[in-house]
Amino acid sequence: MYYRRTLTEAQINQQLLGTVLTTPLWWIVLVSLLGIVVAGAVGAVGWMINQGLGVTGLRQPVFWGFFITNFIFWVGISHAGVMISAILRLSQAEWRRPMVRAAETMTVFALMASLAMPLVHAGRPWRIFYWVFPYDWARGIWPDVRSPLVWDPIAITTYLTSSMLFVYTALIPDLAIIRDRSTGWRRSVYGALSLGWHGNPRQWKIQGFAGILLSALILPVFVSVHSIVSWDFSVSLVPSWHVTIFAPYFVIGAVHSGVSAVVTLMIIMRKLYKLENFIWEEHIDALARLLMVVALAWMFLFWLDLVFALWLREEQEITVWMLRMFEPPWSWLFFLFFMFSFVIPVPLWMFRRVRRSFTWMLWTSLLVNFGMFLERFLIIVPALMRKGPQTFTYATYRPSPVEFTIIFGTIALVCFLLLIFSKFFPLIPLWEEKEGQLLIDHVKVGNVYVPALVKEH
């Protein structure tokens, strides 16, 4: 139980700064391997820009494919950060402490990966500024604010900026600790970054306030981001996209995949960085409970989506769903999606043994994200394949090796950046851990000690 592990501040410093102050061999190997994959993907992007989008599997009418899938996938993952940090912070969930930093950082990197996707997806990415910024002052033509594709960059860059602020604000006390433990140029860099932090009460108060304020401000952004992404679809006329439920459905789905990704990340981190003293079964258990609630809500919305999609009995809507659910290979993907992101993990999580097993949780959380990638894919592609009643133009889509390379590249990129990050900053906030140690207590109820939280009265 909680009281098993009480660490001194010195122990906390020592164990959490280990990654920053030393460079193990596995880190170098891993970073190099991931770097190669990323370089491969960058090459693929270059090749694609050089040759044209013909190198993808896209074709009329499947104008959107893997890139947009991947875009939504990463935006989804990015929802973990805020879910864990902001919501759990606001609701004062104690168990958030070891995961906030990693989750927020993952959010930032996932957002970067997702932002890259619409860019490489565009026919003329070098004209991105025409898209995001007003580009022709002489004629006064501005981007068309009616287009969700204009809302997207605004929402995502806002989210990215605020997430980075979020990470940075929470990093300051830890930066000061590193500053105090390093010498030479590192000392000056960390010194500059830590903005003269000395941990006096005024600084703590401002830092705490900033955390709460940012949490509250970021929440609407958090909801808006995936809602806007969902409106890319629902404002269209494409059958099965043009549905009102997409915004909450996407957001909750994003939380599902994002929190699962946090689980995966925590378990891997724990193993790689030997963080057994900080990441406990209880944490994973709490995440799994959260996931169960999220997954149930998500399934409710999915069910509503399906029922109301079919109930108008519109030919085209039914055609799309039939393709999605009953025609191979889509039916296979649908089956996998459904099994992986719901049917297998959720019942398993009902068992305390599973929730508290790092192995089980690693695999189930990975399953969820694999399933959620398929979910996005199945939302996009079959709908475009059966977009309208013109059966004459029905077509299919098979992603090309270039697209696969780029998708794997984004996965490698996020891992790569996380590893690099961990080299310079602790993945678990030291001050959060210390604060947690302070606030924890136990109440004796009958014969057992129940962990308790100090109520700020």
Added chain:
Amino acid sequence: MAHEEHAIPQVPTHQEIASDIMARFQNVNQRYWSWVSLLALLFVGGIVGFVMRLSDGFDDRSNWGYYTATLSFLASTFLAMPIISAGLRLAKANWRRPLTRLTENMAITGVLIWFMLIPALIALPPTEGRLSVWFDFPHWMAFRGGNLMVWGTVVLIGLFLLWLLAVPDLAAVRDHMPASPRGKLARVLSVGWTGNTRQWRVLHSGALLFGAFYLLLYPTLQTLLQADFQAGLLPGMKDAIAPATALINALQGAVGLTLVVMYVMRRFGGYERYFGIDQFWALSKPLLAFSLLWFYFWWGSFITFWYGRQPGESELIRFMVLDSYRYPLMVSFMLNFIGPLVALVWNPVRRSIWGPTIVGAGVLVGALVNHIRWYVAPFSVPDPPAGEAWPHVLPEIPAGQLPGAADALIVVGGIAGAVLLFMLINKIIPVVSMWEVGEGLRLVKVRRFLARYAMVIAKSH
């Protein structure tokens, strides 16, 4: 932490609490009876209104719009109340303890609501040729039977929870006032409760299990309500988010109602000790969240329709948003979204008794208006000529419908009836749970924290 109190906080004992609650429970005064009589009068008025409607028959469905709106308002506020206690219990929120019973007692209104459902179902056209979640289920009774069953199950689970969670307190009533009729009734209802470990275990797991059931079934009820009574009657209404919006609206209404009831109990019942700032403050947060979600869901559906610009969608926007039901929408927009947002973003407002209460009352009015918009509008859409399928586009946009005298009687009477039932049950089962509050006291300890004292509240798992 900003608290300036340096004294050691006092934790009351279980005994203190129990006797205080019991005393209030036993006291049935004049004011109580006058309220009950007034409500009974209004309820009878409602029945008169209902009989007036009955005499017009069911051929013209538009007569039944306000009736259905009342029904759905009750189902969406009173029936959603047990969700608050079940949800908070699942989330192990300790501040819930004083207010769970209040919400559970509301489940008694389910009896009235279920009976009210029957005429509303009769007013619905058969499913043939019309959009319906029952699809082509062969028998025309499908959605009627189905609805009665789902609603009935929800009501029964609510009543069961009400009873189950009241058993220890009923036992206390039994032991306290064995001679009175209420005590005798309590004897029957407390089914030999002695408070042994096994009984407690059954009670706890039963509460969790059936609470979870309620949580799962209630959205189904809202889905049916939206599908059968709203979307199914509106040509072109393809709005998957509607049940979720209705659910949010219901939860919002339930929180609003809880706040208002807590306020009334404080003001007129002397329950200040139980319904304190903690409860108001804590409830104002979900209230704000539900208000934001209310707008978010509404907007999600509006923007989709607006962009779709398909004939069916444009006509519906005109009908429900821009034209016929413009004013009801504006009212509920103000009361269910703008008002709560503007008021509750401020911590001082949230951390007050009056703030959340006023917002909660506004939310209740907004929810009523919203339900009128939601259900009166579709009921005023005429059936297509016999034998023809329902169109996918509104053939014409019906005008907004104002309530007649009978409608007004029904709305007021319906609500009065529900409140009446609540007032009556409060005198059978104490409105504050003695055992749950008492249990909470055991989880609290006072500890020195830094330079002060702090309460430490345990969270078991």
Added chain:
Amino acid sequence: MATQTKPQSATDRSTAFKWSMVIDLDRCTGCEACVVACQSENNVPINEESAFIEGRAFEWIRLERYWEGEWPDIKARFIPVLCQHCENAPCEPVCPVYATYHNNEGLNVQVYNRCVGTRYCGANCPYHARQFNFWEPVWPEDLRHQLNPDVTVRTRGVMEKCSMCIQRIRRATRSKTPSDIPDGAFNPACVQACPTSAMTFGNLNNPESKVSKLQNDERRYHMFEHLGTAPTTLYLKQVDTHGA
């Protein structure tokens, strides 16, 4: 939403013209003269065999063939499909850069040098009217001599589609008033080529034009009317007197 307006004055361009096409499916034989005429007029890239195998063939106007029935009681039905120049065009509001917009003559216009190639418009066009340059379009050097200098040659990464031969409209209407332009004085390439005269083009704001009169034909219909896109292109139903 665009609304139909009548010309206020003969010189007011914004209301003088509203171009429309009417296609009589009962005349069309599926010969595809229109298809090649459009390719030639509008510098539509040559569709190599690979373009068809990849499913990326360019046809601003294409002939769709539908089967009805089984042998021997079988019918093949043809429909020329081009941009419908929807008044309520779903392709327009989704474009982030205004590369596709509605002009004041009722046309859905595509500006190639603005397009960044998001393909959103294409995903949202219910008629599959839009074609995307997945590859850089190439013509052998000699064949470039044939290219129409009035029409931009597109580059890789941009969307294109039927422009209603806007270059012809410009040429024919430049510094002219509507009264100077008799009905049928000029036609888009496809209309001009169509051997059966299945296609008619003209100005809807001229009540005397053929297209205006055909708007009331008993065989009139718009493709996918239920979508509410309000196409300007009108079809006349094919007549089936099967076995009569």
Added chain:
Amino acid sequence: MGLTRRQFLKWAGVTGVGAVVFNGCRVPDHEIQVQSPVELPEDLVTGRDNYYATVAQVGSGSEGLLVRVMEGRAKKVEGNPDYPLNTGKHHIRSEAMLQATYHPDRIKSPMVRIAKGGPFRAIGWPDALERLTKILGDADPANVLLATGPVRGKLADVTKLFAKDYGAQALGFDPIDQHVLRTAIKNIYDQDVLPDFDIAHADFIMSFGADFLGTWIDPTHYMRGYGEFRQGEDRAERGHLVHVDSRFSVTAAAADEWKYVNPGTEGLLALSMAHTIVTEKLGDAGAARALTGGADNHLSSFSADKVASQIGMSADAITNLAHKFAGTRGRALAIGGGSAGAHTNGVFNLTAIYALNYLVGSVNVPGGVIFNPAGDQSQITGAPIRDWKAALDAMRSGDIKVLLVRDANVVHGLSKQLKVTEALDKLDTIVSFSSFLDETTARADLILPGHTPFEEWGTDTPDVGPGYRTVAFQQPVINRFRDTMAFGDVLIRTASELGHAMPWESMRDAVRAAARDLHSTNRGSVTQPTFEEFWKRSLERGGWWDQGDTVSGTPTPPVLPRAAVKAQIAGDAKVFPLHLVPFEGHAIGTGQYAHLPWAQAVPDPITTVVWTTWVELNPKTAESLNVKQDDVVTLESATGDFISVPVYVNPATPPDVASVPIGQGHEQFTTYAAGRGSNVLDILAQAEDSDTGSLAWASTRVRLTKTNVRVGLPKLEGIEEPRQLPGEPVIVVFRPGEEDDSHS
């Protein structure tokens, strides 16, 4: 090697990281140019253009064209609205002719081969002409064969005169010739030129095997009529079309009723209908008497009961058709040709079909068959296969030593079975005047490349005229694009070098001479006081025509045969279960347009397949043979020859038919045609129509064997068989008398 910045970027692009640096972060340099924001399609300012009228001979069709020319380049082909046959419309093939002119693989100058089989070497025109004169001067004219594609107008005169004066034999070549049709028309109507059909004013059309809306004779002209036949503004009622064919062609698709009959029994069906009409006295009594020689039982062997099973139609259906044809629908018209004439009994079939028009009084009247005046008709038509077999024998025996060839691609257009290349190899010299290196030209020793139609002078007297005298003028709309010379001019020059000068100095001169004749009539569409003005005006109009110059009167019909001539189908039905029905490619024809990308890339209307050869099979047949779409199968005929083609499962193909388009299977003929598909002509049994010796190209049976190869058939339609969704039809059909099923 001077790496430009642009190339550098390309290289950077393929080398990974560099790509992002140069192509991603920075913009490729051609993008740096600031594009004028004012350059909206709205504001485009364009240059000056000119339109020149000319004419194109598209197979048997004749299309008056206006070509838009800017800065000396032909930009667009448009129909000439004045020209009586196509009245402003035009065929894909006319349009695609632009690509012939600017074709990258066009022969760019005269070429000579030093040694047989060696490479070509470019030479100048004086040298080339000198070599030609020498070859012809040295040769015995009797050993020279001048082979051309079908030629009309002044060029035909020049060619014929050249051959006559020089003493060589001239032979026209067309893989599918129209001799059977010409003979039938001669037999039944006593006309030397093909008649016109007044489709626009007919009320009921019965067509046998003639894909007149697709590829037969002059589709653009017929489609002009068809549009009016359906929805003409002055029509009381929509016309009704019945099409009898062994393949589901474009015409079959357009027809109200499509009837499949056993291949080769079309004539039998016509006579059976005639029998019903005559015996039931439904038609013109006088015509009936003439056709039967007055004998009541003359046609009795064709009574519906007797022939129904042979035809593959029920007796009721036959009499029903006869009733409709002779019935109350107004003017009825029978048209026959195509596969109906491509049998060993072709002339019998077509004669019988056209005889039907007599019975309903539709001969030389509005809405019926309209005769064309013979007047200016001058043409070299494709010779029957019988003549070509003889010519090949003569090559082999050494009776022909020199072959002059212009657009007569015998290597591709004659079956492999005739061993054409072997015969050509026996020749001393081959001289080609073609503009492209087709298979025959590739075997030439000397090439004097000709102009394309937009670069040369000529006239056209349409094969099927509009019913009155018509002469079209062909003028160069641009200067020659390559170092070529008009075939006619080469002949005129060479003739004078050889010492028998023609009356004209050039083709232009010849055309002017023809114009002078027309001017002197002082009537018709262009009349001018002076010749120069006449010349200018008629060039502007694209020709001259005289609506007053028509053929009048109705000939007396001949007596019909008493007994049927049966079609001989090659191959035992047990071994070769499928009828092979070849058909002309929609745009590439029998292969003469296969080098034009537009013609190749325009989807076949029925199957939407492009760029290749395929075999159409009924879904049931395909299933029974265990083949699917995209499976490659071999088709083998009784001759033992076979081709490999992918399957297109076509729900409209009759179950015992395999139909294959003609036109692909080129080994040469530019990069666009070479190595594509297969040549179905190679497996046709070389049977002939018994009367004319024309190729009976529809009289072969085949068997089909599945191979293990699958290909992606290039086609426009998507991955599913397009059938309309019941709720949301793309094509709404109006069924008079039924409830309106549109959703408006």
